[in-house]
Amino acid sequence: MEANWRKRSNLQAFLSGTTPRVPISPFPKTNSYWQPVLQGKVENFNLEDLWDQYREWSAYGLGVPIVLDNGASVVEYYVPYLSAIQIYTSKSHALTRCMLEDSEKESFSDDSESEKLSRLSDVSDDFLVDQDASWSSRHLLGQLYLQYIEYGSPYARIPLFDKVNELAQNYPGLTLFKSVDISPASWMSVAWYPIYHIPSCRNVKDLSTCFLTYHTISTLFQENNDVLEEVTEDSCSANTGDMMEKTRGSISLRPFGLATYKLEGDLWINPETSDNEVMSTLYSAAYSWLKQLVVEHHDFDFFTTH
Template sequence: MSNLGRSRVREDRFYSPPAMRRYNQQQQKHVQQEEQKVQPQRQQEKQQQSESLMSSSSSSVVTTNLDRFMKHTTPIVTAQHFPKTSMKGWRNQDSNYHPYFILGDLWESLKEWSAYGVGVPLVLNESDSVVQYYVPFLSAIQLYVDPSSPLTTTRRPIGESDSDSSRATSSDGSYENNVAKNFNKLMIRSDNLEENEIRNPPGLLIFEYFERALPYHRAPLADKISDLASKFPELKSYRSCDLTQSSWVSVAWYPIYRIPVGPSLQNLDASFLTFHSLSTPLKSVEGDKSSMIEVHDVGISLPIFGLAVYKFKSSDWTQSGIHGAEKVDSLMHSTENWLRSLNAYHPDFVFFKNHDFWR
């Protein structure tokens, strides 16, 4: 009987001797005590995670369709860096040189959007997710350089020859002779400008183009740039650090199609003008926050600093009542100030402003 009992014990894989049972009970008790100690901490962590999710959820709620449009139509350009050996003072730890971009890379980054449009995810009727595609067209551009820079004497200042579309800059020196006068005029006029307007001379205008054709007669942005660059090759070779802060480009965005299609498509017939700076500072200056360019790991982004809208339905785009309307008004107002400070007549902006029946 005894041998049989021992045999059964050996055959039972789950049999635990008394000593082992006591050890297991002690271990289990110890685990329970440790669990009780960490339970409050886990509850606190869980509460923090919940609050974090709620915070992120609430922040996503205030993201409007206009915010999404501005985010997805912001160009991101490949960043270029100065070689260390070419920078004076590098050995003296004077390494605050900013990355820059080449204008040709900017146009290249917009080439696919120019051909197929850029998809902007939107939310309609507070629940319907759609992707609206917009195609960009060149609306206007002005390039300014520092007249005291050596680059000014090595680049011939010319412009688009079509007098209906642009104002050509003279290459016979007469334009350069008037730079000082223009500087003085701008400095006098700057006394009456508002706080967010340019207060420094813009520089020497070496190229400008303002589109005047009707939207359905315009060439795609990439094609237009190629056409202009055939007459002014520097339109692709200039670096952002060669240009003054007065250099800018305006892009017109028109809706082309939406996925999925549906009856609410009529709510998305709004068109936009966006304004982007083309200048990056050469070096960091303490306390200077005037740059409108943002540098990221993926490249240099050109945020929208000015905006104009056409056929804009506020309830579909801002979803935040008075606050949303104020944002649009502020952007349009800053754009108008910018153009006025440069004494620039922008046909598209004038049309958008005179027909902005947004509601």
């Protein structure tokens, strides 16, 4: 029994528990230009379904099972906060204007929701590149549709689900976009802060550890494994197969990057597992990603220097 729990990785339990699993959505039928090129090669999900994965976690916290050094088990509850997000797409300003106009006309428009979404997707047709779906550097990023970076104190933040709904009032694409509508450089970072653990126990310093996870929110790079390498300049940190896993009608958006705060001792890092390598690789990936996109991520800088 002792050998079993000592070989367990609390870090891996955290990464697994905080991985959103989003239901696969049918491929859009409203855009005949790129449907024949990509259908069957990449998966698709609605961003609205992604945010819905955080609804309950934002309200009650996400429970992560932790095994202590003495073999006892506790469940640590974390609340997710939107630490940063960038969404790149094509013709972002026109797309924003189009969606806002539709929103204003919604009360008296006879158009169905599908017709509205059809018009929105038409605006971003030329985001996808030439007919053979090959990538080039000028198409890699697209235009920045939305950027949000949190600077406030953790105590003054609102949970991720509520923050997304707040941002969506000015950026409706945040809930209307599909994962194949946005550039492969689109990403988000989630800050996980602990709130309590059950059963309560004292003097367990590492139970106050905070985490930053980084996730891609586009599925377009599934057919182009070199895309993230171009952005991160570090091929070992761009294993797209590890970041998106399809299982039983859903896509698991595993973190491609990670940073920690107040991680001390050996509660989270088990030397008998690959934890040290995982930590190093994920941190390097986050660092390279931010560097290549020229992003000053406040939480990442704070976690790194404290």
